[in-house]
Amino acid sequence: MVMEVAEVRTPGIGVAHNLRAVKVVVHREALRFLDDRSRMISTLIQPVLWLFVLGTGFGTLVQGAIPGIDYRTFIYPGMISMTVMTTAMFSAGSIVWDREYGFLREMLVAPVSRGAIVTGKCLGGAMVATLQGVVVLALAGLVGVPYDPVLMVSLLLMMFLTAFTVTAFGVLVAAKMKGITAFFAIVQMVMMPMLFLSGAMFPLANLPAWLHILTTINPLTYAVDPLRQSVFSHLDLPAEVSAVLNPGVQWAGWQVPVALELGLVAVTGLILLMAAVARFRKGD
Incomplete structure (x- = not known):
């Protein structure tokens, strides 16, 4: 008598299967x-302190140099970037905790592509960081930024793009990290200089040559400048004030269009995403 052996079928790893995996990872990041709540509060304290405490203090010193505008209004786009960047890095850093508790290994052995897991992680981090940035958007009226619907929507889209790129960078760094302390040490060493050199705290006009070069090659500059361009386009300021405070990014005298800046941020995010996927495919 011949015994029949039941056929064992494993689910195919198709596009729909990977999309479901992306959705699950995004949902997990949101939950x-x-x-x-402590993380939500802690990531908001720093930008709020910079905006209202430091911004008010510095504003008293520079109010004569920038007539017609509050210094807090000027640094508002930079504070949006800081909020998004901080939250995105926390999301990326959770990979290290997942590795320590063994959950990351369980995800990596699941019958889905590692590209789907990394993509879901980046999209989830971007979504969470954007939601956190909404709180800063709600403070816009307190610093002289109008609640214009077009402005709010454009800022949200730019925040998501920036958050995705920053999360992809954090995931790339966290891919082989064994401890959370080392991860945040490297992130702080890289991201804080990038933030200060992005024009978040000072105008990009009339800079010394060496500082102009550093701001130009800084990828974060091309995320902060579109935010400021959008905010200033909805402010009623004299042309000479806008020229000083919102000159845009220039390459050898040529002003870089906002669309190109956003394109550079998007391309950088995709490159970082592909690099992170490649690192995860090499094994954990």
Whole structure:
């Protein structure tokens, strides 16, 4: 008598299967963020302090140099970037915690592509960081930025793009990290200089040559400048004031269009995403 052997079928790893995996990872990131209220509060304290405490203090010193505008209005786009960057890095850093508790290994052995897991992580981090940035958007009226619907929507889209790129960078760094302390040490060493050299705190006009070069080659500059361009386009300021405070990014005297700046941020994010996927495919 011949015994029949039941056929065992494994689910195919197709596009729909990977899309479901991306959705699951994004959902997990959202739940983790909403359940961690201390993280929500801590990532907001720094930009709020910079905006209202430091911004008010510095504003008293520079109010004569920038007539017609509050210094807090000027640094508002930079504070949006800081909020998004901080939250995105926390999301990327959770990979290190997942590795320590063994959850990352369980995800990597699941019957889905590692590219789907990394993509879901980046999209989830971008979504969470954008939601956190909404709180800073709600403070716009307190610093002289109008609640214009077109402005708010454009800022949201730029925030998401920036958050995706920053999260992809954080995931790339966290791919082989064994400890959370080392991860945040490297992130702080890289991201804080990038933030200060992005024009978030000072205008990009009339800079010394060496500082102009550093701001030009800084990828974060091309995320902060479109935010400021959008904000200033909805402010009623004299042309000479806008020329000083919002000159845009220039390459050898040629002003870089906002569309090109956003394109550079998007391309950088995709390159970082592909690099992160490649690192995860090499094994954990």
